[in-house]
Amino acid sequence: MFREHFSTGRPGLEGALREENLHLTGTLREVTLQFGSRCFHLGQTLYMNGHREPARFLLNEAVDALERADRNGQRTPLERRCACNGQLAVALVLLARERDETDPGAVALLRRAEGHSAFAEQRDRTEEHFAYRAEIHLRLFRAERDPAHLEKAWTVLQALRRPPTSRRLLATRADVLAGLGMVRLRNTEPGEGIRLLRDAEWAYNKALATAGPADTEGTHTGYLLARRGHVRHQLYRFDVDTDGRRSTERLQAALADLLAPESTGHMSRLVIAAALLDRSRVLMRRRDGAGAAADLARARGMLDTLPAADRLTAKMRVRELDEAVDRAVEAKATDELRRLADEIVRLPSDEPIPGAALSRACRSVVAAEGADRSRRLLESALDRIEIDVAHPELSPPGRRHVAGHAALMARLLARADDDTAPATLERALVLYRTSFEALDDPASADAYADAGACALALAKILAGGDEADGEEAAGLLREAVDWLERALVQARRPASVVRPDFDPVIIHSRLGEAALRSYSFTPTEHLLETAIENLEKSLTLEESLTPTEPLTPEAVGADVPSLRPERDRTAITGHLADAYYRRGTRHRDAEDLQRAIALKEATYGDGNRARENRSVAAAAAERLHRITLDDSELTRSAGFALQAATCDPAWPWPVLQLADLARQCDILNPSTLTGLPPAALSGPLLAGDRRTLLGHAAELAARNREFAASVLGGQRRPGERGVFVLNDGHRLIEQTIVLKRLDAGAAAREWEWTQRFRQWLTDRHAPEDWLLPEPLGLVPLEAPHAEDAVYVMRRMRGRLLGATVADRLAGRGDDPLPHFVEVLRYLAAFQAWRALDDPGTPRTATARHAEDWAAQVTKACDKFEASPGVREALHALVRPLAAPGSPVVAKKDPHPGNWILTGHGRLVLIDVESATTLPLLQEAVTVIDDLPLVPLDEAGWALRRELYDGYLAALTEFGLPAPRAQDVPAGGVEALTVFHAVKGIGRIRRWSDDVSSFTLSLRSVQYEHYWNILEHLAAHAPEEDARAFCRLFLSEYQDDRREIASERP
Structure with a gap:
C-alpha cells in the first residue's frame, strides 16, 4: 500500500509539502523508515509467538523498506541509521532461520545481515545485538563448515568486554565455545578442545540457571539440555584421566540431558544413539548384559527411523561383533573367533571396525593354536586395523586406541616368522610411536612395556650388523630405556590398572638389558648404573614374586613363550655379570671384574654353556690381569677362551682372543693349558703362533653362514663383490670382523697396502689414536669362484x-x-x-x-x-x-x-x-x-x-x-x-x-x-x-x- 501510494508523486503533493517547509525526498525516506520499523517490530513479535507465516510477510516488507531507507539515508543521523541496520540484521537472521542451514539463500541472507550488524555496532552495545551477531557466524559455520566463522563469532562476543548476563547471550556463548572445542578436537588439539568444551558446559549450566524467555530460539530449555548433553558426551570420549580412563558419571549425565523429555526434537538421533552405544559398552564391561542389550535396542530403534544413518548402523554391527567376540573368548570357541575375526577384517575400509575385539580374538586364537598357525589371520588383521589408524577423521584418543591394538597385532605377528621379524617389529614400533604421539597425556603402562619390548627385540637383531645397523640399534635402545622406565612409573601410580601379564620382574630385566646394550653405543655412567640397578631389582623380585602357579596363555594374551627367558634367573644373572664387567673395565675396578667372573662361573655351573659366557669371562680375566699384574689371571683368561671355542667351534671371537693372548705366551702356565681342548688352538697359543690363530679365525669368519648367503651366494659384481660385517650381537667384544670378497689380486693388494701404511704411520710418529683394520687372513675361494678371495680383517668397533x-x-x-x-x-x-x-x-x-x-x-x-x-x-x-x-x-x-x-x-x-x-x-x-x-x-x-x-x-x-x-x-x-x-x-x-x-x-x-x-x-x-x-x-x-x-x- 505504501509503495502503491507514494512511489510516484501525486499532483499538488510537492507544493503542499513545500508550504510546510518539507521536502518530498526526505519525507518519503522518513515515512519508509517508520513503515519498515513498524513492520519489523510487529513481524518479530509474531515470529517469537510462533505465528511464522504472517511474520515472514512482515519481515520481508521490513527488509525491503529499511534497505531502501538506508540506501538513501546518508543525511540521516548516525543513531537512526544504526538502529535501522540493527533491525535489518535481526530481520534477515529471523528469515534465515526459516530456511535449511545449508540453503544458499539462507547463507546469502546471513551475509547481508553481517554487514548491517557490523554497521549497527557503532552505537548498539546491547547483549541482544551481540547475541544476534554471534548467531550469524554460528549459522554460517554450520552452513559452510569453515572454522573461521566460529573464530569471528568468538571475536564478536569478546568485543562486549563484560560478562554476559542474559540467558540469550549465555546460550550463544556456550554454542560458540562448543563449536570451537569440537573443531579443536578434529584438528588434533585435544588439550585446547577439552578446555573449550569444559567452558561450554559451564556456560550451558549458567544459561539454564538464568531467568529469561525459555521458549525463544536458542534459549529453550530443551535446546540447552540437548546441547549440554552433546558437549558432555564429547568430554566423556576425549577427557580422560592420567591413567587413560573415562568418566562414567559424565556419560550418565550426558544421556540424562539427551534423553530428557524437553530435549526431544532438539538433537540428532545419531548423536543420542552414539551415546547409547558408548554406555552399552560400559555396561557390557560391567557384566550388565541386560542393561547393555536395552541400550543397544534403543539405539537400533533410533537408527531404524533414519534413512541417512548408514554410518552409525555400521557402528551397531561393530557393537554386535564386539559382544560376539566377548562371548566366544569366554567360551574358548577358537573356530568361532576365527570366523568373527575374518568378518571384522572384511568390513569395508570406510567403516569402523572393533579394533579391541579383533585384537582379543587374535590373541585368543594365538594362545590356543600358536603364532605359526595363526600367521595368516594376524597378517590380515594387522593390514585391516592399520586402515583405521590412517583414517583422517580419527580423533587423537581414537588414534591412540587403534594404533595400540595394531601394534599389538604386529608384535604377535613378529613371533610367527623369524625371517620377517625385523620388518614386523619395525612396523609395530611405528604404530606404537603413532599411538604415543596422538596425545600429550602418558600412555598406559602396558603400552609402554610392550613398545619397550619391541624396541629391545629389534635392537638385538640389528646390533650384530654393520655400523649403520648399529646406529639404528642405538636409537631403538634409547627408546626402549625410555619406554620401559615410563612403564614402571605408570604402573606405580595408585590408580593404575595393568594386564595380568604385567610382570615387574620382566620389565626390570628388560630395562636392565636395554640400558646395558645402550651403554655399548653411548657409554655413560647413568646407563651403566641403570642397568645394574634394574637387573639386581629383577633378581630380588624374582625371588619374592615367583608365582605359585604358572601364568596361562589366556591370562597373558599368548605372551608366555616370549617372556619366559626374561624371567630366567640364569639369563638375568648373565646380564648382570656383563654389567659388572663393563663397570669394572670403565673404572679399572678389580672387585667388579671378580664379581663378573664369579657370576659367569655360577651361571656356567647352572648349565649356561653359551659361548658368550666363556668369552666374557675370558675378557674379564684379561682385564683383571692388567690391573693386578697377576699372571694366573692371564692363564685363567686363556682357559675361558678355550672353553668358549669348545662351546661353538665355528665362532671366531674366542680364537681372536687366544691370538691376542699368544703375544704373552711366555707368562701363560703350560701345566694348566697343555692338552686342553681344542688342541688345535691350545698348541699354537702356548707356542705364541699368532699367525696360525689369526688365519684360523679368518677361515671361520669366511665360513659364516650369513656371509656365505649374502656375499658368496650372490651374483658377482665387478670390483668389490661384497662386504659383510660380523659383529658380536651383545657388543661386549670391542672388535668387528669385516669380510670383503674381491678379485684375488685386489684382495692381496689391500692386505699389503694396509700393512705398509700402518708401518708408514708408525715411522712418521702419527697419532696413536689413528687406527687401521688389522688383516687376519686371505681365504681363497674354490671353483667356480677361484679368481676371487675373501679378505678378512678386524677393526675396532664404534660409531660412524x-x-x-x-x-x-x-x-x-x-x-x-x-x-x-x-x-x-x-x-x-x-x-x-x-x-x-x-x-x-x-x-x-x-x-x-x-x-x-x-x-x-x-x-x-x-x-x-x-x-x-x-x-x-x-x-x-x-x-x-x-x-x-x-x-x-x-x-x-x-x-x-x-x-x-x-x-x-x-x-x-x-x-x-x-x-x-x-x-x-x-x-x-x-x-x-x-x-x-x-x-x-x-x-x-x-x-x-x-x-x-x-x-x-x-x-x-x-x-x-x-x-x-x-x-x-x-x-x-x-x-x-x-x-x-x-x-x-x-x-x-x-x-x-x-x-x-x-x-x-x-x-x-x-x-x-x-x-x-x-x-x-x-x-x-x-x-x-x-x-x-x-x-x-x-x-x-x-x-x-x-x-x-x-x-x-
Missing part, C-alpha cells in the same frame, strides 16, 4: 663419524668438529703416503685427468637429465680445476660414513683402497660439506678456510708439499663445493629406501644441506660464475627438490 653430526642436530652429544679436524689430518697423511709410497701416483693433472674430470661432470648431469645450458655451465665452472699442471691427490672417498669413531675417541680409517687421483681440496670438501657441519654464513666460510689450511699444512707435514689456503683461488673452492652439492643431490635422487632408518634420516639431512649450499652460493659466492650457475640450477630444479623432499621421511 656422521652419527656425531646427527646427534648434534638432534640436540645431544658433543661438538663433532674436533673429530672432523682430525679426519682432515688423517686424510692428508693417507694421501701423502700414497704419493710417497708409489712413485707412479700422479701429483699434477694430465690430459687424462681432464678427460676423467669431464666424464665425472657428464655423469652428474646425466642423473638429472640436465638441460644443455646446465651441462655447459657446470663444465665451464669446474673445467679449470683439472687443467694440466694442477695439483692432484689420491682419492679416498672420505665421506663421514667411511670413518669410525670408537668409544674412546679413536679414529678408524675403514680401508686403504685408492685407484685414482682427484683435484687438490676435492676430498677435503667432501669431509667438510657432506653434512651440515659448518654454518653457511660469513663466519662459517672463514672457518672452512681455516680447515682447508689445516689440511694443506698436514699434507706438507707428512711430506707432500702443498700451498697454503690463501694461495688457493677462492673460485676453485667454490666450484668444488658446488660440484659436490650437485653430485650429492643427483645421488640421493636415485636412492633406494631399502636401507636402515638411520641411513634414510642422514640422507635427508644431506639432501637439504646440498640444496642450502647452492642457495647460499647463488646469493653470496664472490665469483659471478658460481653465482650464475647456482641460480640457473635452482631455477630449473627447485620444483624437483620440493617433490623429492615431500617423499622423504
